[in-house]
Structure formats: C-alpha cells, structure tokens
Amino acid sequence: MESYLKDLESKSIYIIREAYASVEPLAMLWSIGKDSTAMLWLVRKAFFGRVPFPLVLLDTEQEMDEVYAFRDKLTKDWDLEVINHPCPPEEEMDQDLPPATRAAMRKTEGLKTLLAEKKCKGIFCGIRRDEQGLRAKERVFSPRSLDGSWDFKDQPAEFWDQYKTTVPEGCHLRIHPILAWSEIDIWRYTQDQNIPVCDLYFARDGKRYRSLGEKNITFPVDSTASNIDEIIAELETTKTSERAGRAMDKETEDSFERLRSQGYM
Amino acid sequence: MKQNTQTLRVVIVGHVDHGKSTLIGRLLHDTDSLPDGKMEEIEASCKARGVPFEWSFVLDAFQAERDQAVTIDTTQIRFQSEMRDCVIIDAPGHREFLKNMISGAAEADAAILVVDAAEGVQEQTRRHAYLLKMLGIEQIAVVINKIDKTNYSSENFDAVSKDVKDYLASIGLHASFVVPISAREGDMIARGSDKMDWYTGRNLIGVLDSFDPKAADMAAPLRFAVQDVYRFEEKRILVGRIETGSLKVGDTLFFSPTNEQAKVTSIESWPESEAPQEVRAGESVGVTLDQKIFVERGHIGSHTQNLPMLSNVFKAGLFWLSNKALSVGNSYTARIGTMVTKVTVQSIERVIDTESLASEEAAQVERNRMCEVTLRARQMIPIDPYMENARMGRVVLYDKDSLVGGGMISMQGCQDQRVSLTPKSENIFSVNYLVTQKMRQERYGHSGAVFWFTGLSGAGKSTLAMAVEKDLFERGYNTYVLDGDNVRHGLNSDLGFSAEDRTENIRRVGEVAALQADSGLVVLTAFISPFQVDRDRARGAAPERFHEIYIKADLETCESRDIKGLYKKARAGQIKDFTGIDSPYEAPDNPDLVVDTQNHDIETCVQQIVSYIEDHVSAGKGKEDGNIKPEKILSVSG
Known part of the structure; x- marks a missing residue:
C-alpha cells in the first residue's frame, strides 16, 4: 500500500478504536456506498475481522435495486449484522421544504427514530470533508443535541487526537473516521x-x-x-x-x- | 507527474479582515482547483446579497458566515500545485473563535501568516504567531497582503516585514519567506507581478512547494500508547498507536507507570496475510505478549532503555479556552495521549501577554490567555517533556465534558520520580527476620500501625496527635508521634519547601512511620500532607496497617485560629505556597476516619480517635465481630 494511504488508514483505525474505548453503545450507518463500505473495511481492520456494533441502513425504500442487491450479497459474504431501519414517509416531512430536500429529510427523521430506539451514544458516519463545504467544517467527534441538530456556531475544540467523548443525557456523537479522506x-x-x-x-x-x-x-x-x-x-x-x-x-x-x-x- | 505523496497541510492564520479567506479563494482559483460552476455559484450568492464578488464565499459555507462576512469555524479544502496535493486549513481570525482556530491549526505541517500591508502587525497577528509556536509549527511563511492598497510600495513592505520578523524572532520563530501579495488582484500567488519588480523572491505557490509534510518521528525512543485491550477467544491483543520509534516482534516492552514488562510474541493484523514483523511511528497496531501482565488504556509501552519519566508533578505552557478562569486549586481532567488523570493546579507560574511578551504574576488565567502552570496529578504518570518528544509532550485539560486548554509539557524544576521510586542500589536483599510480627504483637499486647493525620494548618493535627498519644501511652500502648518539629530538624534538615522537597519530606516520613509500625509501635503522624498521591504513597509503604485520618476544619475556621500566625504571614505574602492560601489542599478521597474539629471539642475528638485506634491494634481486647482487619503475616522467607 502507498505510504500516504497507510497513514490515512492508521488515523481512521485510531479514531474507530477511540470511539470503541470511550463511547457506548455504538452503531454504524452503512449506506452501502463506496465511502461507508471502505469505513466498514477499516472497522474490520481495527477489530481484526470483527464488527463489534450493529450496522444500520436508514431505508427509504428508494435506494436503487442494485444497491439492495449489493447489500444482500455483502451481508452474506461478510456475515454482517445489519439493521434495516425504515424511514418515515415523505408526507410526514416539513412540507415547506423544497421537494428533493424534503426527500432527503426522511433519512434525518429515520436516524432520530433509530437513536430513540437503540439509545445510541455514538453513530459512525462515513462523511468526508472534501464532499461539501459544510462537511468540511465538521469535527471528527461531533456532538448533536436532543433533537439531533448540529450547533455549528459553537463546535467543541478538537486537536491532537483528543476528542469529545461525553455528551449530556439524550444527546449523541456523530463519529467521522474518514473525514480527512478525499x-x-x-x-x-x-x-x-x-x-x-x-x-x-x-x-x-x-x-x-x-x-x-x-x-x-x-x-x-x-x-x-x-x-x-x-x-x-x-x-x-x-x-x-x-x-x-x-x-x-x-x-x-x-x-x-x-x-x-x-x-x- | 507528481507522486501520490502525503498531502501538505497548510494553515492560514492572521488578524481578522487581513484577507485570509480571500487568499484561499484566490489560491484555489489560480491553481485551477475549483469545481465547475463554483464561480457562478458564488457570483449568484453575492448578487443575491447585493455585494461585489467575494472570494471568501468559497470557504465561508455557512449562511451566517456569508451574511456576516466573517469566518466562524475552521474549514479544510484541497488544492493541487504542480508539485503536490495540499490541504488548506482556514482558521478564523476573530478573537471569539480562538478554539476553532486551534482546532484547525493544530494539525498543520506549515503556516501562512497573513498581514495587511496597510494595517501592519495587529493583536491577532501576534497571538496567532504565538500559538503557532505553542502548536509546534515551525515552517512559516509570511504574506504581506493587500499590497495593491499601498501602491505596491517596497518601503512599506520592508517596514511591515521587519515588524513581523522581529516579533517572530522574539518568540523563537523564523519565517522562511516573506512574500508581498495581493490576494484580490492575484499578484505573487500562482504567478508573478508586473507591479513589483523590486521583489525577486518566490511566489506563494513556490513557497508552499518548498515546505514538507511533517514526518512521523522514527528516530525518537519507542512510545506505544495503549488504547485498549481486546480479548478474542484465547488471544489478548493490546491495541494502540506507535507514537514514536519502532517495534519488532521479539522486543521486550516495558510499561509505565506499572513497570511491568513482557516480550512481543506477534504483531496482529487483518487480513492475516499482511502480518508485519515490525511497526513504526504513526501506525495503529495490535500486539500480543508472552506474559499476562496488567496493561490497560493509558499505559505507555517503551523499550527497556530510554523510558519515559514518571511523575505526579509537571509544568505546562498552556493556552486557555474556557470562559471560566483557571485558578490555583482548580481540578481538571488531563489527557496526555490516551492517558487520563485528574490534576490540580498547584501554582500559576506566569501569564504571558502576547502583545508585549511580558510575564505577569496572576492569581488566575482568563480565556484566550497563554500561561505557564504547575499541575499535580493524583497518581504517578508517564511523562515525556515536549522538548524531548513533541508527540508525547502535549497535554489537554477538560472541565467536565469540555476541552478548556492545552499546551506543552515541561519538567523544568520537577523531578523524574522514577528514580526515587526504585532503589538506587541493585544489591538489596530482604533480611530473614527471626522475630515475627506475631511475636512482637504477643510481647506488646497490640500490633503496630500508622495513623496518618492530614488536614489544613490549624485543623488540630498536632494537638490531637499529642493528646491521643498521651491517652494511649497511659493505657499501656507503645506509641510515637512524628511531626514537623522532630523530622525537619534532623532526618529532613536538607529539605526546603519547594514542591519536590515537600513530596520528599512526606515520602521519608511515610517510610520511617512504616518501619516504626513494623517494629511494633503505634505511630501517629501529623503533617498537612496536602496531596492524595503523597498520602497514597505513604500508604504503599505500610499496606494493611495504614489508616488515613482526616482532621477536618474549613479554611475559615483554621485561619481564625491561626495559632502560629502563619495564615497572616501567608496573606501578607511573606510565606509562599501556603496550603489553603496559594497552594491547594486535596481532602482525602476516601479517609478511614473523619474527625470534625470544627463542630466537636478536643476531648470528643480525642476519644473518637483513641477508640478507633484501639479497635484496630488491640490484640484480644478488640471487638469480636471481626472489626480487626486480618493481619497479613509478613513472609519470613522475604
């Protein structure tokens, strides 16, 4: 492996292990895309082939057929424990939102019901800084308030691989192991x-x-x-x-x- | 074609409005790194707000940032020069957002310090430069921006660059390059400038291409920071990161602070086909050992040579980020790598004014200030000073859930206590006693033990110790009191009142008390002994026969008693580091007995202690319900 990739890999594994050592219970969002599948691979590396927390697909039933087929194949091949979590229907979303944003909002609402059910303190998310200007401003361990909202105007200090690992009751952490990847x-x-x-x-x-x-x-x-x-x-x-x-x-x-x-x- | 090498991470810092975000927008545009449509998108955004084209919109992604034209949080964006990939870290210049600036800057390999040609060096210019120093960023370029506003004047450029260079030199930094630029016009960014024939140096891209990404430190001694211990079937895998140095299968790993060691039997990996024989700085690894020694998160593995220091006292050069001021006696959670410990601020050495670089004495440190403090941990912790190991020598402080400060560790004036924890001579053998504890106990009618009185000056430790001793002596016990007066004149006459000397004073008293207890005496000690870690060590000298007695009275009560007039002197500044005034007192976490001298008279307190002692040392006449702690018979075979 090229040394710069090895370096990125080591940093991500460090983050995954930090989360596992200090946040409980955990779950990982697996959207079946290239990023979260690479993240899943890093998790298996971190735990020597194991996945010590559940994987979750926030399912809008609108994923493409090939995506569902790929999920089923990998779940079987890698012997994964995957929770298929249904998202609430579009009719229940804020109707003032423009249509595509409204559709995307279903995942947010799905995540909220997941958190409420599983009482997760930490959720691994495979987002990257280079995807989008707002994601570029993310922390590796990013606290979310009770209703899931992101207080981007007052993010915690984060440096020297020291992460915010505790949040008040009812809040949770988004953990972003591949934030620095492109x-x-x-x-x-x-x-x-x-x-x-x-x-x-x-x-x-x-x-x-x-x-x-x-x-x-x-x-x-x-x-x-x-x-x-x-x-x-x-x-x-x-x-x-x-x-x-x-x-x-x-x-x-x-x-x-x-x-x-x-x-x- | 360029290699897929490590990305260079460059942080852009400087005073608010000196043009950091504009510079980044320009860098991205001129290196052709913006995606299609980005310029049009920004044009539309600006039009909607009725402002002229604004480069900073490239990075200021939040609506609030665009509306207020101020960068709130740090962000990262990639661009490519012909040489390599770069990540630009934009750090907010506004004073309010210092914690965000540090969150971005701490990861950087190099920094560009932006200074407005017209405004020159300002408050945040200095503060940011000082922070670069504290963050250990040594590759620095200065750009004198908005040079177009000064009509591309070389005289003005020379004057401003001299100011910046002088300040940098005064804090021990050196700018490799000072470049005159106009971010808005594009002069000296990715191309030259036809308006500055007086400048013959590199343009900014050329400067960036001369910097190198920070390499992991392979040459430093091995430091393996343990993150966790995984148990899979029969396997017990220690996982963590090689912070510095390297590690091979077959090496002996020495762990601090436990001083345990074992050989590395394997370096684990998945998929298994990849299992390496050697791992190096920067790698996240898992290892197995040939022995089942106690290792947990926070322990540091090293080779048997070049160990980290061990200490419960260390200094730190800190930047302070919390609204709540740091002051002497405050407790925080310190994190050094994966190690976590409670620390108390023992003293504030100085507060640094980043404007004048003057040191001030201060009782507390306000938000966004830099300072130097002495911290005292509740336990011995492995320590590498920053000057010896930049990777390990960094500490951050948490107040509950929040990160409130961070900085570099120094051991200047503090002692490596690994030395005093282990016997200096190797030829020490245990003696086989022919007289056993049991024989002594039968002869004296009671067992030996240490009753350790701790509390503030004036709480009543000595008064009670003397009265208790008299009472016990009259009842036939063999007793002795150790207090400041009888040890400071002889045994400890070489010790003063510095932090290290105080620790050593208590260590010796603990050892002497333990020996006396071994010889069968009921030993009472009367020392303030303000720190839990020192008392814990005294307990370690006489395990099973040590009793911590908290003589409790609050500061106000003790100060009003002030029998020796010491509080008055301390308040007047005639005595330094006086416990309770300008040095902290750590009340016992879990004392064996609490004696409240504030609410009870002396006689009641004496009886309370005497009764406790009798219960714990009497042979035969103790309570029959097993209240006597089972005595561990010391091994006669040594």
Missing part, C-alpha cells in the same frame, strides 16, 4: 484492498454514478470510466464536483445547511 483516496484504497463496490459506480452507456443516493433524487454523471483504474484517472482531471448528481444539495443556497443543521449526515 474521493480519490477512497478509490485508491478500495482498489488496493480489493474492497467490493456496487456496479453503479462504473460507466454504462456513457454515464455512471459518482455518489449513490435515493433513486428519486440522485442522477448519474457523464463518464466512460468502467473500472477503478479509469475512475482514478477520471478523478485526477475532473472538475465536476462529486455531489453534482445529488439534487438536494443545491435546490436553494442553504438547502444542505438546513438539512445538516437539523441532523442530516
């Missing part, structure tokens, strides 16, 4: 470690998905990259942003901020 890092690591990914990332008929989300609000981008080598080559030169195919990010200037401040991943 999209191309994930692909290089996926290739190096031979981690399986969903076929939707590879181009068919001149289009591929760079980021996977619900089928009603996610669209493929133009691409001819049909394997990981070609994806890496594409990313070395592209100027299209990773989340270009995610409608909810840009409906209005602050739509993603509104989603995130209310608890979106």
Whole structure:
C-alpha cells in the first residue's frame, strides 16, 4: 500500500478504536456506498475481522435495486449484522421544504427514530470533508443535541487526537473516521484492498454514478470510466464536483445547511 | 507527474479582515482547483446579497458566515500545485473563535501568516504567531497582503516585514519567506507581478512547494500508547498507536507507570496475510505478549532503555479556552495521549501577554490567555517533556465534558520520580527476620500501625496527635508521634519547601512511620500532607496497617485560629505556597476516619480517635465481630 494511504488508514483505525474505548453503545450507518463500505473495511481492520456494533441502513425504500442487491450479497459474504431501519414517509416531512430536500429529510427523521430506539451514544458516519463545504467544517467527534441538530456556531475544540467523548443525557456523537479522506483516496484504497463496490459506480452507456443516493433524487454523471483504474484517472482531471448528481444539495443556497443543521449526515 | 505523496497541510492564520479567506479563494482559483460552476455559484450568492464578488464565499459555507462576512469555524479544502496535493486549513481570525482556530491549526505541517500591508502587525497577528509556536509549527511563511492598497510600495513592505520578523524572532520563530501579495488582484500567488519588480523572491505557490509534510518521528525512543485491550477467544491483543520509534516482534516492552514488562510474541493484523514483523511511528497496531501482565488504556509501552519519566508533578505552557478562569486549586481532567488523570493546579507560574511578551504574576488565567502552570496529578504518570518528544509532550485539560486548554509539557524544576521510586542500589536483599510480627504483637499486647493525620494548618493535627498519644501511652500502648518539629530538624534538615522537597519530606516520613509500625509501635503522624498521591504513597509503604485520618476544619475556621500566625504571614505574602492560601489542599478521597474539629471539642475528638485506634491494634481486647482487619503475616522467607 502507498505510504500516504497507510497513514490515512492508521488515523481512521485510531479514531474507530477511540470511539470503541470511550463511547457506548455504538452503531454504524452503512449506506452501502463506496465511502461507508471502505469505513466498514477499516472497522474490520481495527477489530481484526470483527464488527463489534450493529450496522444500520436508514431505508427509504428508494435506494436503487442494485444497491439492495449489493447489500444482500455483502451481508452474506461478510456475515454482517445489519439493521434495516425504515424511514418515515415523505408526507410526514416539513412540507415547506423544497421537494428533493424534503426527500432527503426522511433519512434525518429515520436516524432520530433509530437513536430513540437503540439509545445510541455514538453513530459512525462515513462523511468526508472534501464532499461539501459544510462537511468540511465538521469535527471528527461531533456532538448533536436532543433533537439531533448540529450547533455549528459553537463546535467543541478538537486537536491532537483528543476528542469529545461525553455528551449530556439524550444527546449523541456523530463519529467521522474518514473525514480527512478525499474521493480519490477512497478509490485508491478500495482498489488496493480489493474492497467490493456496487456496479453503479462504473460507466454504462456513457454515464455512471459518482455518489449513490435515493433513486428519486440522485442522477448519474457523464463518464466512460468502467473500472477503478479509469475512475482514478477520471478523478485526477475532473472538475465536476462529486455531489453534482445529488439534487438536494443545491435546490436553494442553504438547502444542505438546513438539512445538516437539523441532523442530516 | 507528481507522486501520490502525503498531502501538505497548510494553515492560514492572521488578524481578522487581513484577507485570509480571500487568499484561499484566490489560491484555489489560480491553481485551477475549483469545481465547475463554483464561480457562478458564488457570483449568484453575492448578487443575491447585493455585494461585489467575494472570494471568501468559497470557504465561508455557512449562511451566517456569508451574511456576516466573517469566518466562524475552521474549514479544510484541497488544492493541487504542480508539485503536490495540499490541504488548506482556514482558521478564523476573530478573537471569539480562538478554539476553532486551534482546532484547525493544530494539525498543520506549515503556516501562512497573513498581514495587511496597510494595517501592519495587529493583536491577532501576534497571538496567532504565538500559538503557532505553542502548536509546534515551525515552517512559516509570511504574506504581506493587500499590497495593491499601498501602491505596491517596497518601503512599506520592508517596514511591515521587519515588524513581523522581529516579533517572530522574539518568540523563537523564523519565517522562511516573506512574500508581498495581493490576494484580490492575484499578484505573487500562482504567478508573478508586473507591479513589483523590486521583489525577486518566490511566489506563494513556490513557497508552499518548498515546505514538507511533517514526518512521523522514527528516530525518537519507542512510545506505544495503549488504547485498549481486546480479548478474542484465547488471544489478548493490546491495541494502540506507535507514537514514536519502532517495534519488532521479539522486543521486550516495558510499561509505565506499572513497570511491568513482557516480550512481543506477534504483531496482529487483518487480513492475516499482511502480518508485519515490525511497526513504526504513526501506525495503529495490535500486539500480543508472552506474559499476562496488567496493561490497560493509558499505559505507555517503551523499550527497556530510554523510558519515559514518571511523575505526579509537571509544568505546562498552556493556552486557555474556557470562559471560566483557571485558578490555583482548580481540578481538571488531563489527557496526555490516551492517558487520563485528574490534576490540580498547584501554582500559576506566569501569564504571558502576547502583545508585549511580558510575564505577569496572576492569581488566575482568563480565556484566550497563554500561561505557564504547575499541575499535580493524583497518581504517578508517564511523562515525556515536549522538548524531548513533541508527540508525547502535549497535554489537554477538560472541565467536565469540555476541552478548556492545552499546551506543552515541561519538567523544568520537577523531578523524574522514577528514580526515587526504585532503589538506587541493585544489591538489596530482604533480611530473614527471626522475630515475627506475631511475636512482637504477643510481647506488646497490640500490633503496630500508622495513623496518618492530614488536614489544613490549624485543623488540630498536632494537638490531637499529642493528646491521643498521651491517652494511649497511659493505657499501656507503645506509641510515637512524628511531626514537623522532630523530622525537619534532623532526618529532613536538607529539605526546603519547594514542591519536590515537600513530596520528599512526606515520602521519608511515610517510610520511617512504616518501619516504626513494623517494629511494633503505634505511630501517629501529623503533617498537612496536602496531596492524595503523597498520602497514597505513604500508604504503599505500610499496606494493611495504614489508616488515613482526616482532621477536618474549613479554611475559615483554621485561619481564625491561626495559632502560629502563619495564615497572616501567608496573606501578607511573606510565606509562599501556603496550603489553603496559594497552594491547594486535596481532602482525602476516601479517609478511614473523619474527625470534625470544627463542630466537636478536643476531648470528643480525642476519644473518637483513641477508640478507633484501639479497635484496630488491640490484640484480644478488640471487638469480636471481626472489626480487626486480618493481619497479613509478613513472609519470613522475604
């Protein structure tokens, strides 16, 4: 493995083990995409092949068929314990929100009911700083208030790998082990470690998905990259942003901020 | 083509409004690192707000940041030079957001200090520079920004750069480059400038390409910080990170503070095909040992040579981030790597004014100030001073759930106590006593024990010890009182009242009391002994026969008694580090007996203690319900 990837891997494993040593109970969001699957691989490395907390898919029943099929295959191949947690229907969302943002909000509400049920103190999330301007401002251990909201104006100090590991009753921590990775890092690591990914990332008929989300609000981008080598080559030169195919990010200037401040991943 | 090497992490710091965010926007644009559509998006945002094109919108992602045109939180964004990948860390310049600035800057390999050409060096310029020093960032470039506003004047540039360089030099930093730039116009960022023919140095990208990512320290002695211990079936795996140095299968690992050692039998890995024989600084690892020794999170593994120091007292150069001031006697949770311990502020050495660099004496440290303090832990902890190991020599302080301060560890004026914890001579053998504890007990009619009186000056320790001794002596007990008067004149006449000397004073008293108890005496000691760790060590000298007696009276009561006039002198500043006044007292965590001299008269207190002692040392005449602690028969074989 290239030494810079080894370094990223070691940092992520350190974060995962810190969370396991100081936060309980834990769960991990596994959206079945490339990032959270790489994160799952890092968890198995950290615990020598084991996954000592449940994996959760916040299920809107709107994931693409290939995503569900990939989930079922990996669950079987890796002998995983996966909780399929249904999200509340769109009708129950704030109807003032623009449509795609409203659809995305279902995951936030699903997460809230999950936290209430499982009483989780820590949730692993596979977000990265380079995905989006708001995620770039995240902490590795990010506290959320009772209703799941993110107080981005008063984030805790975090340095020298010292993380906020305790929160008041009813609150929880979002733990972000791959925050410092970039999209191309994930692909290089996926290739190096031979981690399986969903076929939707590879181009068919001149289009591929760079980021996977619900089928009603996610669209493929133009691409001819049909394997990981070609994806890496594409990313070395592209100027299209990773989340270009995610409608909810840009409906209005602050739509993603509104989603995130209310608890979106 | 450039290599996929480690990314260079650069933090941009400087006074508010000196143009940090604009500089970053410009860097990204000029290196062609912005995604398609980003410029259009920003144009639309600016238009909606009715402001001219604003570069800083690239980074100020929060609506609040755009609306107020101020960066609130640190953010990170990538760009590529022709040489390498960079992560730019934008740190807010506003004083209010210092904790966010540090959260961003602490991870950086290098820093760009932005100074406005017209405004020159300002308060946050100095404060940020000082923080770079405290964060250990040594690769520094200064950019004199908004040079267009001074008509690209070389005289002005020279004057401002001299100011910055002088300040940096005064705190021991050196700027490798000082570059005149205009972030708004793009001069000297990724290209040159046709308006500054007087400047012949590198442009900013050239400067960044000359910096290197911080490398993990392989040359320093091994430090393996234990994060956790996993038990899988038969396997017991210690996991953690090699902070510095390297470790091989077959090496002997020595753990601090337990002083236990064992050989590394394997370096674990998954998938198993990858199992390495050697691991190096920066790696997260798992190891198994050939012996089942006690190891837990927070312990430090090293080789048997070049051990970390062991101490319960250390100094720290801190930046303070909490609204609640730091003051002497306050307790915090300290974290050094994975080690966590309660600490008490023993003294504030100085508070540093980052403007004038003057040191001030102060009773407390307010938010956003830098200071130097002495901290006292409740236990012995492994310590590497920052100057010897930058990775291990950093401490952060928590107040409940919140991180309130951090800084560098120094052991200046503090002693490595590993030395005094272990016998200096190796040729020490146990003696086989022919007279046993039981024989002594039968002869004297009672067993020996230590009754350790602790409390504030004036709480009544000596008065009670003398009265209790007289009472016990008259009842036929063999007794002796150790107090300041009879040890300070002889045994400890070489000791003063520094923190180290006080610890040594108590250590010796603890050892002498233990020997006397072994010889069959009922020993009473009367020392303030303000620190739990010192009392715990005294208990360690006489385990099973040590009783901690808290002579309890509050400061107000003791000060009003002031029999020796010491409080008055301490208040007048004639006595330094006086317990309760400018040095803390740690009340016992779990005393064996509490004697309240504030609410009870002397006679009542004496009877309470005498009755307790009789219960614990009497042979035969003690209570029959097993109140006598089972005596451990000391091994006669040694």
